[in-house]
Amino acid sequence: MSHVFYQEKFEDRHNGPRAEEAQEMLSFLGVQSIDELIEQTVPSQIRLKAPLALPKALSEKAYLEKVKQVADKNKVFKSYIGQGYYDVTVPGVIQRNVLENPGWYTQYTPYQAEIAQGRLQALLNFQTAVSDLTGLEIVNASLLDEATAAAEGMFMLYAARKNKAANVFLVTPNVYPQTLDVLQTRAVPFGVEIRVADITEANLTEDVFAVFIQYPAADGTIVDYTNFTAAAHEKGITICVAADLMSLALLTPPGEWGADVVVGNTQRFGVPMGFGGPHAAYFATKDAYKRNIPGRIIGVTSDSTGGYALRMALQTREQHIRRDKASSNICTAQALLAIMASFYAVYHGPVGIKNIASRINDLAKLLDKAVQALGYEQINKTYFDTLRIHAGEQVGALKGEALNNELNFFYDGEVVGISIDETTTFEDIQTIVKVFAKIKGKTQNDVDLQALVNELSTSIPAELVRQSNYLTHPVFNSYHSESEMLRYIKSLEAKDLSLCHSMIPLGSCTMKLNATTEMLPLTWAHFGGLHPFAPADQTTGYMQLINELNDWLSAITGFAKMSFQPNSGAQGEYAGLMVIRAYHESRGEGHRNICLIPASAHGTNPASASMAGLKVVVVKCDEYGNIDVADLKAKAEEHAANLNSLMVTYPSTHGVFEESIIEICAIIHANGGQVYMDGANMNAQVGLTSPGYIGADVCHLNLHKTFCIPHGGGGPGMGPIGVAEHLVPFLPNHEVVAVSGEKGISAVSAAPFGSASILTISYAYIAMMGGEGLTNATKTAILNANYIKARLENHYPVLYAGANGRCAHEMILDCRAFKNVGIEVGDIAKRLMDYGFHAPTVSFPVAGTLMVEPTESESKAELDRFCEALIAIRAEIATVESGDADQKENVLKHAPHTAAVVTGDEWDRPYSRQTAAYPLPYLKVNKFWPSVGRVNDSQGDRTLICSCPSIEEYAEA
Structure with a gap:
């Protein structure tokens, strides 16, 4: 067999289970193929009839070549625009x-x-x-x-x-x-x-x-x-x-x-x-x-x-x-x-920070002296880093000359603003002076910058010169060599569990692979070095990337257009609701202020609705976790005159593809409302169905979930919204850079395209997966979840399932019965740390439960390891239920166990050190040790200390 046309697929690296492993998992579930599983899981009436219309998947090498060409279309000029954004030197370490x-x-x-x-x-x-x-x-x-x-x-x-x-x-x-x-x-x-x-x-x-x-x-x-x-x-x-x-x-x-x-x-x-x-x-x-x-x-x-x-x-x-x-x-x-x-x-510490700030200020003062020596009026009498230079009728010529020298200034009528930053050098000041000199018919040699350095005077009012100390804690005064800094960073990194160690099975949070190739362009200068208000002809690479990503995400969601401005999922919710509000107002129906939200919804949904000025009316869920359609219909009709919207998560927060979703959307539309879909669970939709196909009017996407932007320990996130055609005119605009039409709502974020640099990650993911690859990822996510469900449901009750007994991409394990013997769901979460795992989502959306989402990126071996840990913990709970272990003095109540505790001179617990630290064989090969024992939550709230305390201060508190 010839391999001459063989090309490795990125999706094979992204998806965890190998083909033979997937088949073993399908056999365990009692189905012949993954498509048979999907038919049992996703209601037929919402399944897409055609494949995603996306470009053919690129290999990793081909993608990097393409994105390099895109990046090179951006022009990285020296930007002195300021307005809250400055070039920086990122320490290499x-x-x-x-x-x-x-x-x-x-x-x-x-x-x-x-x-x-x-x-x-x-x-x-x-x-x-x-x-x-x-x-x-x-x-x-x-x-x-x-x-x-x-x-x-x-x-x-x-x-x-x-x-x-x-x-x-x-x-x-x-x-x-x-x-x-x-x-x-x-x-x-x-x-x-x-x-x-x-x-x-x-x-x-x-x-x-x-x-x-x-x-x-x-x-x-x-x-x-x-x-x-x-x-x-x-x-x-x-x-x-x-x-x-x-x-x-x-x-x-x-x-x-x-x-x-x-x-x-x-x-x-x-x-x-x-x-x-x-x-x-x-x-x-x-x-x-x-x-x-x-x-x-x-x-x-x-x-x-x-x-x-x-x-x-x-x-x-x-x-x-x-x-x-x-x-x-x-x-x-x-x-x-x-x-x-x-x-x-x-x-940098206090001395380094002050040196950087002083250098910025001194260079601004030097430029001030220089432009005045050339005959310009510098308007600001007091300043830190920003000058305003009156250029009069010569401002156009000056702007042209600045661009010829690859310099961006801030222009306000006849006034030129220049903001100095950390990266500015003496040579940069010479270049700026050369530009201003040429407009006056002079040369930079007409100004002796070296002499002016000795004539600098203060630009900060005497009464506002800082007198107080800062960064006095030892942590800011101990790590100024690169060796010491590297060791400090690594010492903290070693205390944290990440995807480097094990799967993070958090329901609703979709902790999937953040592939290295997706991450590489993020730190390229042609993406990192651009000011958000740079001239449009310098940002054509970014605009190509954003426009292509708009087309791809529109195809995936079934919507007409995206807005990339919201830079978190919750902000996407808010933006979507404000777009709906503007739409109603344009029709003379600004009084519509009732938002229906299912009882199972994410907590950000009602909070966002409240921020958008809406009154929340809760819709009941039935015993299976589905929206109670009769209750929804009754409330939609009761509030028809004022119905603004429904906020619905799909699949549901309970991890189920609700069969009635199309009917639900139709009820809302029949009563004058709009359907807002929370895209938190989009990882179970991509390629199989879509918000637009189902009937939603607007949906936010958590790019840090479904589309591979990493969580970063709690951010960054990205929450762009997609909308149906009738809502496009109302997408967020921006005061500085127009990104929408006249009807667009005002900005929801500081930057026109939100956290634009991390869009490179989602762009890479879609480009390398292609339509077929994205669909296969969704199918694999559903396979992995149902495999875990099948392995664990004889040990932990699974709270909800679809019509055929299948879950979507996540499931809820019911741990409430264990309270009868004193074991809380939090005890299970802490004990999982001893097994080397982060807990699933605890007590959401149902108190006393664990919500598990494995994602498509985890292999069968890792899924099995996780299941074996939970099964072993269930056996530990059984010893408490049987009375063989005490309800208060047991391995779960004392979890997690640190190395210091396990290796201590004294051991007075009714279980062995081996049980505490190495309950399963794989831990002897690869053990992650929690760095502290169980934390005291109530103490931390009673005595709030939220800055670095000295040892003496902490002891006293």
Whole structure:
């Protein structure tokens, strides 16, 4: 047999089971073929009749050649545009060992703290750095971007306002336009008025509840707001500040002059621009707001031995508990980027950060002197990094000459803005001077830059020069050589379980392979080095990638068009609902405000609906976990005059393809509503059915689930929305870069295309899988899930199944009966760590259960290993049920077991060390040790410590 035409398929690398293994699994399920299994699983009425219309799959080599050609179409000029985005130097030790390292980018959100101590420490470092630099006590573990962080600040202060009649958020005109755009979007559903006016005491009227200030301002100027803040506080008005974190190394932090909330992004701390993201935003506030702050907080507690341990505290995923009463719908953060920023602070330390900030400021001052020497007016009298140079009628010629020298400036009429960054050199200043000199008919030799260096004067007001110390903790003063930094990074990485170690079987979270080839282009300069507001002719590679990805995802979803602006799944939900809102308003039906949501829905659904100004009406589910169609119909008809939408997850959150989904969509449409489909479970749809085919009007896609963007320890995420033809005109627009039509809603994210650089990952996945490969991946995901179900259902009851007894791509194991002998589902989760596994999703969507999703990327051997672990744990539970083991003193209650405990001098437990550490033979070959014992959750909430404590401080607490 000739192999001359043989070509290895990427899908064979992506999908775990080999052909012979898949056949063994099918035989175990009692079916002849995978198509027979699909027929038993996916209702025939929703199955697609034709294959996906996608280009032929590329090999990995061919893909890299293609994407290199796409990348080369981008022009990476030196960008001095600023406006919240700056070029950076990513330390090589961080790029190689964090950003490009699957030990960091394949971790899950640290809900299981005992096997997440490394990233929890890195995030605690992040909180500490931000707290130090902003001068505020409480910091969360990152948000999505600066603009949405500002919106979160607005709503936190709105909810906490003393004067409940006040509804005006007073915004200085000197803010970034993208931030104002997002503030306008978020304000609409709640009736908050965004009033853009000068920040003067005269404008602090009774209807104002808070004020928003940019510091330094969007034009670069620095103003002392100390007296203004005091006057606002006297009137019960709070202050929210967006601050450039790097500038705070030199400027008095807003917390010291009275700010209540400080937000911003940490992009300048070693994270590439990436055409807009992802970057970790920060949110800092006063201790008084610690129970109101949105997002995640990492807090210090102790473990079962009394030792130092970390966990997520307080607001952790509160929307799953409070649902439509939640203060925020935030689910994804930007953990990986926050971790990078935290390591940047650790690597450079206080001296290094101040040196970088001072160098930026000095180069800006040098350029200031130089352009004035050439006869230009430099408008800013105070500044950190940004100059405004009046070019008059010569601005057009100057722009042309700048582009000839591959320089991007910010243009505002006759004024040229130039923002200096970390990468700027003395030679770069010479090039800029050459451009400005030529327009004046001079040369750069007419300015003696070397002489001007000795004439630099301060550009920061004396009263705003920072006096306080920052980054004083030993962690920021210990790892400044590359050897020490590398070892520190690796020491934290070793404490974390990731996909490098074992499958992460989290239902609803789809922890699948993030292939190396998919990840490679992410750090190429031609993707990472572009400013999101760069001229269009410099971004043609990105636009080709985005347009092709739009076409592919539209084909996959059955929709007309996508918006890539939402940079998380929950933000996609919000964007989709705001699009529906705009559609109803365009038809004179803006009164439609009722959103039907099944009781089984993700917690972000009701939280997002509430944020969009909708009233949630819950629809019952039947005993099989399906939507109660009769109840849905009754409620849709009852609220027909005001019905806005239905939010539905498909397959259901219970892991079932509901037979009635087409009827459900028809009922909503018949009563004037729109169908919003939550795409969290799209991994069971691709190639077999689609939201558009089923009848949905809008759907968000979790690209960090179905389309292979890694979870990064809790982010980045990406939540683009696809819409049917009638909703296309209402897709999100953007104030700076138009991405939609006149009817488009205002922006939902800071950047026009959200976290654009990570779109390269999903682009790679689809390009290398092709339509057939994507469909086979879906079939394999369903096979893997049903194989696990069949192996475990005699040991753990499986809560729901479809009409033929099959599950979709995930299933729910019922552990509630074990409570009768004192075993909680959390005990099973902790014991799984001893077997080297991350727990499935605990107590969602049903309390006391485990939701398991294996994904298509796991091999039969790994599925079997996971099943054997759960079967062994079930046998351990049986010893408690029989009375052979005590209900309190047993191996599950003491789990997880650390190496220090197992090898300790004393052992007084009623089971052996062998049972604790090596309950199955494979563990003797490859053992992952949890770094701490079971963490004390309640202690961490009672005594909230969310910055790096000294040993003495921790002991005292």
